[in-house]
Amino acid sequence: MDRFIQLTAYVAVAEEESFARAARRLNMSAPALTRTIAALEQTLGVKLLNRTTRFVRPTEAGLRYLDDARQILARMQEADDAVIGINAAPRGHLTMTAPVLFGKLFVMPQLVSYLQTYPDMQVSALFLDRVVNMLEEGVEVGVRIGELADSSMRAIRVGSIRRVLCASPQYLAQHGTPQTPADLAQHQIIAATGVGTNTEWQFTENTQPLTIRVKPRLTVSTNDAAICAVIMHAGIARLLSYQVAAEIQQGSLQTVLSDYEPAPWPVHVVHREGRGGSARVRSLVDHLVQGLRQQTALQSVD
Structure with missing residues (x-):
């Protein structure tokens, strides 16, 4: 059997963790796909996939083989691209x-x-x-x-972002604006687990790292939810600058403790x-x- 077909079939099953989904992806029948994988395992003399009624997942040997199979298929695609001028x-x-x-x-x-x-x-x-x-x-x-x-x-690298603390002008008018990180103990804190579950927030003071433990009054699982809560005057949240750039520009939110922000984080486009x-x-x-x-x-x- 054509090894290219076998490799393509194996990668599809391993990535989809399902013979049925892989068959649809490859436009093959499920029985034909099963026979292809069986033939590959027989040729190698190694079990590549663990099969149950609920899922299909690579064995330890199968994971190593998956990496090699992907690289081989990628190189073959590059060779095809080059020879037909696909660049x-x-x-x-x-x-x-x-x-x-x-x-x-x-x-x-x-x-x-x-x-x-x-x-x-x-x-x-x-x-x-x-x-x-x-x-x-x-x-x-x-x-x-x-x-x-x-x-x-x-x-x-395509840019960088900051970790910012922000609140609505109405909240700050009612509760005051914190002047130092220690003042956060007197405020209502909103924690977004999308930014991190750690309740020890990092700051910089006079170029030295400073850690403040906060006690959230509201913890939400998404950044979107934290932004909504802040806009509705529920407290102060730590978010990433790009997430609230529009709200800050519009004036519905404003940053606090900017002088204590830690170093920015870089943003990269990465590829393998x-x-x-x-x-x-x-x-x-x-x-x-x-x-x-x-x-x-x-x-x-x-």
Whole structure:
């Protein structure tokens, strides 16, 4: 059996964690897909997938093989792209990731523009408030906020953001404006778990780090909910500057304790392509970098 077909089938099943979904993705029948995977496991003499009535997941050996299979398929796609001159007109499918609210505000307009520019491309966007393991989850391109821990990723900086404390003018008029981080003990605190569950907030005082433990009166699971609560005068929240840039500009929110803000976080577009990369990945990375660098909400502290 054609090894390319086997690798493609295995990657699809491993990523979808389902023979049925993988079959639909590949436009194959489920029995044919099952036979293909069985033939691959028989050829290798290794069990690649654990199958139950509820899910299908790679074994330990299968995870290692999945990484190699993805790289082989990517290299084959690059070779095909190069020989037919696809660099001038990218086509195919890409998966990318970004934080939820960042994706909604900044990435989605760039993706729409990208798809209009390259009609033969398809993109799957994973907007998640967690760090996606791009290698394990089959993601080619991502937007990362904060210092990069994974040195294997190629990264292009597109701006930076701040961690800001904000409240509505009405709340501050009623409760007063905190002058130092210690004053937060006298205020109603809104904590957004999308920014982090830690109740020890970091500040900088005279270039030295300062930690203040806060006791939230309201804890919400999304940044959107925290923004709504702050706008409704419920207290002071710590958010990321881009998340409330529009509200601050409109005057419905204002920042406090700006002199004590910690160092800004960088924003990068990252990708896991090897040397050269494919036209598909390069085209999306270039499009995102150009578009995001034009966003004033990401450049105000550069």
